[in-house]
Amino acid sequence: MSEENQVEEEPKPLVLEKLEANHADALLAQDESRGTVVVVIHKAQAYAVLEYLKTDPELAYTFLVDVTAVDNSQMESELMQFDYARFMVVYQLYSYQGQGRLRVKVPVHENDLSIPSVTGLWQGANWLERETYDMFGINFDGHPDLRRILMPDDFDGHPLRKDYPLRGRGERERFNFDKQNV
Amino acid sequence: MGLDFVGQGAAETDGNIITTTIDKVVNWGRKNSLWPMPFGTACCAIEMMATLASKFDLSRFGSEAIRFSPRQSDLLIVSGRISIKMMPVLKRIYDQMPDPKWVISMGACASCGGVFDTYTLIQGVDQFIPVDVYIPGCPPRPEDLIDAVLQVQQKITSGASPKGVESVYE
Numbered sequence: 001m002s003e004e005n006q007v008e009e010e011p012k013p014l015v016l017e018k019l020e021a022n023h024a025d026a027l028l029a030q031d032e033s034r035g036t037v038v039v040v041i042h043k044a045q046a047y048a049v050l051e052y053l054k055t056d057p058e059l060a061y062t063f064l065v066d067v068t069a070v071d072n073s074q075m076e077s078e079l080m081q082f083d084y085a086r087f088m089v090v091y092q093l094y095s096y097q098g099q100g101r102l103r104v105k106v107p108v109h110e111n112d113l114s115i116p117s118v119t120g121l122w123q124g125a126n127w128l129e130r131e132t133y134d135m136f137g138i139n140f141d142g143h144p145d146l147r148r149i150l151m152p153d154d155f156d157g158h159p160l161r162k163d164y165p166l167r168g169r170g171e172r173e174r175f176n177f178d179k180q181n182v
Numbered sequence: 183m184g185l186d187f188v189g190q191g192a193a194e195t196d197g198n199i200i201t202t203t204i205d206k207v208v209n210w211g212r213k214n215s216l217w218p219m220p221f222g223t224a225c226c227a228i229e230m231m232a233t234l235a236s237k238f239d240l241s242r243f244g245s246e247a248i249r250f251s252p253r254q255s256d257l258l259i260v261s262g263r264i265s266i267k268m269m270p271v272l273k274r275i276y277d278q279m280p281d282p283k284w285v286i287s288m289g290a291c292a293s294c295g296g297v298f299d300t301y302t303l304i305q306g307v308d309q310f311i312p313v314d315v316y317i318p319g320c321p322p323r324p325e326d327l328i329d330a331v332l333q334v335q336q337k338i339t340s341g342a343s344p345k346g347v348e349s350v351y352e
Contacts, residue, residue, distance in 0.1 A: 151302070152267045159301050168301025172266050175310065 013037050015059055015099055023049050028082060028107070038103045040082065046106045047116040053093060053102065054121050061093035061102055064122035067129055069108075069136040071162045082107040087136060089115055108138060117143040135160035205341065212256070212282070213338040214244040216331065219255035219279060221272060224262030226289040226321040233324035245331050252278040257334060259327075260313075261288035263296070264304040276311045276346075284334045284344045287313040288327060290320045312345035 015037055019027055026045035031038040041049050053061045070088040072078040079086070085107030093102040108115055117140035118125045129140040130149040137158035140146055148155060155171065157164055222230055234240050234248060249255045252275045264272055276285070287307055290296035293316045295305035307313065314337060315330045337344070 150267075155266075164301070166300055171301060172304055173309070175266070175269065 013099075015039075015053070015102055018056065018059060019049070022052065033103070036101045036103055038105065040105045040107065043106050043108060043115060046104075047118065050091065050104065050118055051121055053104070058097065059095060059099055060097040061095045061099065063094040063096065064118070064124050064128070065092035065094050065101075067091055067118070067125055067132055069132050069138055069160075071136060071160065073110075074162045084109075086110040087113070087138060089132065089138060091118070113137060114139040114141050116141050117146075119143055134158065137161065209338050209341060213335045215247070216243075216245040216257045216284070216334065217247045217249050217255045218245055218257040218259050218331075219252050219275065220248055220250070220259050220261065221275065222259075222261045223264060223268065224289075224291060224321075226261035226292070229321045229324055230259060230261045230288065230327060233327045238324040238328065240328065240331065243328065243331055243335070252276070253280065255279055256283045257331075258283065258285045258311075259288055260285065260292040260307050261321075263291040263298060264307055265302045266304060267302075269304050269307075269310060272307065273310055282344050282347050284314045284337070285311060285346065286315045286317065286327075286330045286334065288317045288330070289322055290318065293318070296320060314345045 016030055016039070019030075019039060023041075023045060026042045026049050027039060028042055029040040031040075053059055068090050070078075070090060071086065072088060073086050078088075082088075087108040087110070089106045089108055091104040091106075093104060094100070095102070106115060115138060117129055119129065119140075120142070126144065127149055129143055130145070130147060132138055133140060133143075133146055134148040134150050135158055147153070151159065157169065159168070220227065220230055222228075232238060234246060240246050245257065252258075256279065258276055258279060260272065276283070287293045291298060291303070292307050293313075295303050297320075299305070304310070308316075315333045317326050317330045319326055
């Protein structure tokens with residue numbers, strides 16, 4: 001019991017305080033998951049918030065650990081939370097200034113699958129965004145080289161979407177060796 | 183091996199004359215110096231490395247001369263998962279190997295896709311290249327790979343054509 005009380009008395013993470021002070025309009029939701037602060041950001045302000053998180057000297061989330069996405073199309077409880085946005089682009093950040101890890105989620109609607117690229121902030125976002133494009137079909141505006149990275153160039157579809165069949169659409173059986181440039 | 187000693191009885195020729203055929207001598211050479219081209223894409227390749235290392239020592243069977251150039255090899259060991267992006271590479275490497283050539287499909291993934299029944303994985307490389315010997319296992323033990331090499335050697339000794347070649351012994 002004493003431990004539980006201790007948790008409740010913990011001060012609010014600095015990142016939440018600063019986001020509420022500076023980007024309150026962009027903050028759709030905030031949460032905590034196994035010790036990691038989770039914030040959901042409006043897409044229109046996503047780049048500005050991420051830039052703030054990186055450049056603010058106290059926060060300094062200088063390390064972009066991962067960029068990925070989640071397809072919530074078959075998860076009604078998740079969908080209705082954020083105005084039926086099918087995809088959630090997820091950025092995992094890490095700060096060496098003592099703030100630790102932070103997860104930034106950005107809802108993306110299916111009818112507007114574009115989101116600003118963060119390659120200008122973190123060089124490492126390049127391949128991560130390519131992978132997210134390849135697997136989910138999310139377009140990263142301003143990306144220097146948005147091509148498929150895992151699937152063959154002539155592949156059709158985005159296989160980590162929930163409506164893509166697990167065994168594919170026959171790509172592994174029909175094979176055109178002449179078409180592929182090796 | 184197909185060698186017959188003749189001239190038994192006469193002291194000066196006893197055991198000194200051997201009759202055979204060109205094919206059998208050539209096959210004897212091929213059999214004892216298979217040069218493998220490793221196509222290791224997954225954990226089976228680790229077992230392949232163990233097979234080549236000192237404990238199992240594939241050189242006992244004359245197949246230790248691993249070549250990473252397909253043009254110098256006559257035994258393709260496909261060890262691991264082959265994705266649809268990798269299959270054209272594998273096909274090209276197979277095509278680049280000079281005849282006669284043999285193929286070992288090592289492990290469950292190469293032979294049938296294994297547990298990876300997904301959109302991106304070839305469900306058995308034999309759909310696209312001819313396979314002479316399959317090895318079951320996930321991954322197979324080094325002894326299994328040695329056994330497969332010995333089976334290839336047996337095929338060569340028997341004079342059978344490799345799966346991918348119409349006939350090399352005309």
